[in-house]
Amino acid sequence: MAEAVAKKKHKYGLKEISKRLLEISKGQKGFIAFATVASIVGNLSQMGLMGFGAAFILSCAGKLDAGSPVAWGIVMAICAVLIGVMRYIEGFASHVAAYNLLAGMRTRFFNSLRKLSPAIMTEKETGDIVSIAIGDIDTIESFFAHTIGPMFTVIILPVAALIIAGFVHPVYVLTLIPIYLITSVIIPLAGMKAGRNIGSAYRKSLGGLKSFILESVFGLKDVQIYGQGKVRSREVVEKSNALNKIDHKKTIHRQLISALPTFFVYMARIMIIFLVFALVIRDPAKINGVIVLSFVVSASFSSTQSLISVVSSLTDTFAAAERVFDITDREPAVVEKEGADVLTNGKEVTWQDVCFSYGDKDIFKNVNVDIAPGDKVGIVGESGIGKSTFLRLLLRFWDPDSGSIKVGGKMIKDVSLKSLRDNIAMVEQTAFVYEATVAENIAIGVPEASIDDIKTAAKRAGISNVIERLPKGYETQLGEYGINLSGGEVQRLGIARALLKNPDIIVMDEPTSNLDVFNEKQIIRTLQEEFRDKIIIIVSHRRSTLTFCNKIFRVVEKNISPVADLK
Numbered sequence: 001m002a003e004a005v006a007k008k009k010h011k012y013g014l015k016e017i018s019k020r021l022l023e024i025s026k027g028q029k030g031f032i033a034f035a036t037v038a039s040i041v042g043n044l045s046q047m048g049l050m051g052f053g054a055a056f057i058l059s060c061a062g063k064l065d066a067g068s069p070v071a072w073g074i075v076m077a078i079c080a081v082l083i084g085v086m087r088y089i090e091g092f093a094s095h096v097a098a099y100n101l102l103a104g105m106r107t108r109f110f111n112s113l114r115k116l117s118p119a120i121m122t123e124k125e126t127g128d129i130v131s132i133a134i135g136d137i138d139t140i141e142s143f144f145a146h147t148i149g150p151m152f153t154v155i156i157l158p159v160a161a162l163i164i165a166g167f168v169h170p171v172y173v174l175t176l177i178p179i180y181l182i183t184s185v186i187i188p189l190a191g192m193k194a195g196r197n198i199g200s201a202y203r204k205s206l207g208g209l210k211s212f213i214l215e216s217v218f219g220l221k222d223v224q225i226y227g228q229g230k231v232r233s234r235e236v237v238e239k240s241n242a243l244n245k246i247d248h249k250k251t252i253h254r255q256l257i258s259a260l261p262t263f264f265v266y267m268a269r270i271m272i273i274f275l276v277f278a279l280v281i282r283d284p285a286k287i288n289g290v291i292v293l294s295f296v297v298s299a300s301f302s303s304t305q306s307l308i309s310v311v312s313s314l315t316d317t318f319a320a321a322e323r324v325f326d327i328t329d330r331e332p333a334v335v336e337k338e339g340a341d342v343l344t345n346g347k348e349v350t351w352q353d354v355c356f357s358y359g360d361k362d363i364f365k366n367v368n369v370d371i372a373p374g375d376k377v378g379i380v381g382e383s384g385i386g387k388s389t390f391l392r393l394l395l396r397f398w399d400p401d402s403g404s405i406k407v408g409g410k411m412i413k414d415v416s417l418k419s420l421r422d423n424i425a426m427v428e429q430t431a432f433v434y435e436a437t438v439a440e441n442i443a444i445g446v447p448e449a450s451i452d453d454i455k456t457a458a459k460r461a462g463i464s465n466v467i468e469r470l471p472k473g474y475e476t477q478l479g480e481y482g483i484n485l486s487g488g489e490v491q492r493l494g495i496a497r498a499l500l501k502n503p504d505i506i507v508m509d510e511p512t513s514n515l516d517v518f519n520e521k522q523i524i525r526t527l528q529e530e531f532r533d534k535i536i537i538i539v540s541h542r543r544s545t546l547t548f549c550n551k552i553f554r555v556v557e558k559n560i561s562p563v564a565d566l567k
Contacts, residue, residue, distance in 0.1 A: 012322050014192055021143050021321060027104060028097035032148055035094035039149030042086030043157050043303055049079035050299035051164075054292040064288055090149060098144035105137050105324065112328040118397050119333040127211025132327060135210065136203060136320035142313045143321075150310050153303040154184045161300035168289045169279055176297065179268040183261040183304045188311040191257040192318070198253055199315035202246045203323055209239045254312040261308050265301045272297055333398050336417050343415040345408045346423035346504035347373040349394065349535060351560075354403035356393060363389055365558040366403070371535055371551070376527075378546035379539040380563075381555030387539045390555065391507045394537070395424055407505070425501045429510040431494025433485065438467050439474040441493060445501045453500060460530060461496035462522040463489060488519065495523060505535045512545045524548055 012020075025032055056072035058064035113120060113129065120129075158180040165172035216223060216232050223232055276290045351369040355362070363386045371377055379387050392398060393405060396412050405412050412420055425445070434441055442457060443449045454474065458464040466489050470476040478485065485493065491511065498506055506527075512520040520542070527536055528548050540546055554563045 012325055014196070014318060017318050017321050017325070020325065021140070022148075024101060024105070025097070025144055025148065028100050028144075031093045031097035031100075032144070035090045035092075035097065036149045036152050038086040038090040038093065039153050040156055042083050042090060043153045043306075044160065045079040045082040045086065046302055047157065047160065047296050047299040049076055049083065050295040051292050052076045052079060054295040055288075058288055058291065094145040094149060098141045101144050102137055102141055105140065106133065108328055109133055109137065109324060112330070115332040115334075116327070116330055118392070120327070120330070125208075125211040125215075127214035128207040129327075130214060131207035131210040132320075132323050135206065136323050139203075139316050139320035140324070142310070143317050147310050147314070147317075150303065150306040154307045157300045157303040158184065161297050164296055165293055168293045171279070172275065172293065172297075175271060175275060176268070179264060179271075180304075183264045183268075183301070184307060187257070187261050187264075188307055191253070191260075191311050192314055195250070195253045195257070195315035196318065198246065198250050199317075199319035200322065202243070202250050202316065203319040205239075205243045205246050207323070209236075209243055212236065212239055250315065253315065257312050258308050261304055265304055268301070269298055334396055334417070337414055340416040341410060341414050341419075343408055343410055343412075343419040343423055346420075346535070347408055348406075349505070349537075350404075350406040352404045352406070354393070354400045354405060356389065356398065356400045362558050364400075364560070367560050369553065369560055371537070373535065374533050375535055375551055376549045377535070377537045378549035378552045379537065379555060379560075380541070380546070380552060385555045385557070387555050388509050390560065391426065391509055391537065391539060394505075394507060395426060396420060423503050424505045424507060425498035425503045427491075427494050427498045427506070427508040427511045429491070429513055430487070431490050431497070433478050433490055433493065435478065437472075437475050437477055438470065438493075441478055442496045442500055445497055449500055454496075457496045457500035460499050460526045461492045462519045462526075463492040463496055466492075488516070492519065492523075499526070499530070503534075505537070506531065508536070508538045508540075510540055511538065512540065512542060517544070520545060 052072050052075045055064055055067065056069055056076060059067060059069045059072050110133070113133075158176070162173055162176060162180075165176060213236065216236070223229055272294050276294050279290050280287045349369070349371040351367055354364055354367045354369075356364045379390060381387050389398075393400060394407070394412075396405075396417060399413065407415075407420065407423065434444065438458075439451060439454050440447075442454050446453075451474065455464065458467055458474075466485075467474055467476070491513070495508075495511060498508075512523060524545065524547070536549075538546060538549065546552065552563045553560050
């Protein structure tokens with residue numbers, strides 16, 4: 001674990017993260033300002049309660065000429081009420097602001113993912129992205145709800161105490177200034193810097209554990225079938241222990257950050273007692289002011305205590321913010337051209353001298369492909385050679401490094417992404433099933449579709465009989481990830497989506513891999529009969545799936561070439 005918390009160069013500094021979080025908080029500046037004012041008034045009331053309490057005691061003892069015990073008691077009661085009311089207002093307003101800001105951050109995060117996908121998914125695990133979207137963004141709540149107010153009170157309360165001290169005796173001011181600097185500035189800043197790497201390592205390790213657990217839950221069936229339960233359990237224990245080691249370091253750091261300022265605060269209170277004693281011996285006439293001041297100064301350290309709890313959580317907060325900003329600040333792999341054209345048809349596809357690479361690995365080099373209107377194209381080749389990449393480049397999930405891809409005679413870089421993808425439907429090996437009704441899942445690309453159109457698409461995809469046997473037919477609520485459908489049924493559901501969309505181009509990535517021979521033939525017959533004038537591009541390892549194709553292309557190393565047959 002020493003490597004996990006080793007020194008590293010962070011992408012964002014503490015100053016930059018703080019500045020950006022404060023910039024984001026401007027979206028709720030009304031609530032935050034209200035909460036901050038309430039925090040200041042509440043803490044000043046606490047100082048007032050202690051000061052007026054001292055005056056009340058002195059007045060009861062007959063040592064204070066100004067005011068009466070009743071008057072001082074009333075002022076104390078007002079301060080007590082203000083403390084309670086201001087604490088409530090501060091908590092309410094700050095959390096309303098925080099939750100609204102977090103909602104906005106989640107929206108921006110999702111929009112960033114939408115622009116970055118699918119490229120981002122090749123770098124980040126799904127579970128880690130889920131951890132950032134939920135866990136890390138939730139962690140930032142402590143900055144918006146619990147940090148901004150204390151940042152102001154930790155300045156205002158000591159300043160107020162120093163001003164009062166200046167009226168009593170200058171030596172008080174000289175004594176308090178270094179204490180306030182140590183407890184409210186030096187220790188918090190040093191603590192945040194010291195915990196920076198620990199916080200980053202913790203968030204990364206926690207994200208890795210969540211990702212592993214999420215993967216294990218989704219693949220539980222295969223884990224059980226292949227007897228990997230004990231192996232997975234052991235790995236969960238190992239990852240949990242690794243996380244616990246970092247958490248132990250984080251706990252030590254948090255306790256040090258809490259203990260050091262507390263130590264100096266109590267030392268300061270002891271110093272104040274001795275200082276009061278010394279001042280009273282020299283000038284007994286100032287005893288009332290000195291005693292009242294000592295109560296006020298003790299109360300002023302409440303802001304330091306609030307800051308301590310905040311600083312101990314900021315190691316996590318800043319690490320979480322860095323992970324969020326790392327995603328939202330990335331440039332998307334594909335940028336839509338300003339004033340892009342609208343693609344009205346996709347009746348032909350042309351690749352001209354297309355080159356594409358993943359990092360340093362060349363996938364395609366000067367590839368030329370012509371697909372005419374109505375062509376039925378099969379794509380074959382070894383696993384991992386680039387067949388699926390061919391489809392994704394057509395959908396403009398990535399841009400070629402050089403060369404051009406045209407659809408309907410237009411460069412796909414020059415048309416809007418929406419119009420491009422409106423003209424293309426994609427059926428992947430495994431369709432994603434949403435927690436929604438069967439009808440809503442089929443109509444995901446055409447939400448305005450009628451139930452009759454949905455049923456027609458399901459029938460053509462060979463899944464209508466399955467749907468009609470469900471408890472509520474097309475209104476049956478599908479479980480998470482379609483757990484109440486088989487793999488083949490999920491695949492046919494994806495095909496029904498594409499058929500309902502009725503685009504000019506249909507691209508299919510292993511569309512029949514989970515289908516039996518009967519359903520495969522049914523799908524092929526539908527494609528032949530219903531989409532004679534459409535371009536269909538199918539990636540498949542099954543020769544039987546490609547029997548109706550009039551063109552076959554084989555993807556070989558860095559190239560795509562036509563083949564006469566599949567032998």
